[in-house]
Amino acid sequence: MTPEEYCQEKAAASGSSFYYSFLFLPPERRRAIVALYAFCREVDDVVDECSDPSVARKKLEWWRGEISATFSGHPEHPVGRALKEVVTQFNLPIELFFEIIDGMEMDLDQIRYADFAALRLYCYRAASVPGLLSAEIFGFEDRKTLEYAKELGLALQLTNIIRDVGEDARRNRIYLPMDEMERFGVPASDILHFRDSENFRKLMAFQIERARSHYENAYHALPDSDRKTQKPGLIMAAIYSALLEEIAADPGSVLHARTSLTPLRKIWIAWKTWRKK
DSSP, X not given: OXXXXXXXXXXXXXXXXXHHHTTTSOHHHHHHHHHHHHHHHHHHHHHHHXXXXXXXXXXXXXXXXXXXXXXXXXXXXXXXXXXXXXXXXXXXXXXXXXXXXXXXXXXXXXXXXSSHXXXXXXXXXXXXXXXXXXXXXXXXXXXXXXXXXXXXXXXXXXXXXXXTHHHHHTTTOOOSOHHHHHHTTOOXXXXXXXXXXXXXXXXXXXXXXXXXXXXXXXXXXXXXXXXXXXXXXXXXXXXHHHHHHHHHTSGGGGGTOOOOOOHHHHHHHHHXXXXXX
């Protein structure tokens, strides 16, 4: 199996909505974004699949070394080998790869977030930084597009957090800001024991509205000159916005089930968004 085939398999196996946004890219950029996405999956899986935090830390430290080796031209891992030419071709900064790893490491240190400022840093590292790297791969003329990439990453990660409230609670994790939970009268025990309530639904409505606002911020920040090249991000926004509206129809459902769109619907949204001028 070639490094590119490994990355393709890693991306496809995840079943993520991100995969659908890559489908319409030219082959060269598609290979690059799939390699980047495979890297993000690898480091995310370290935290999700390692029950021992000390082992997870060692694996993340190994990945820091692998990224250094990738940029010096001597990677070992298939993902590193796939990224070796990508980071040079698209002039990707090594610091952003390290920042993604820092974001994954936050999951080993924090299972609660005091306020939105603290959560925002996590979202920036976990999603806005990959968004910035993606924007470089897709190509842009106006540097305002980087602000769009940061806002879109934040919106996507907030949507993930909303969708995964119940799933995260099963791991004793709560990504909703604690001060906002207190404001809406939702104790942590309610979420950890999957108790739906009117207060919980009001809390979720607040979170959903915040995510919507960041999608709007992203749309407004994207210059017209870069709208065509940044279509993959707009496809992601369309798919995740549709997911967010599904959740908005029944916010309490996130405690008990993971809301998702069918592959056919994702493909339809992707195609429709790609066709827009």
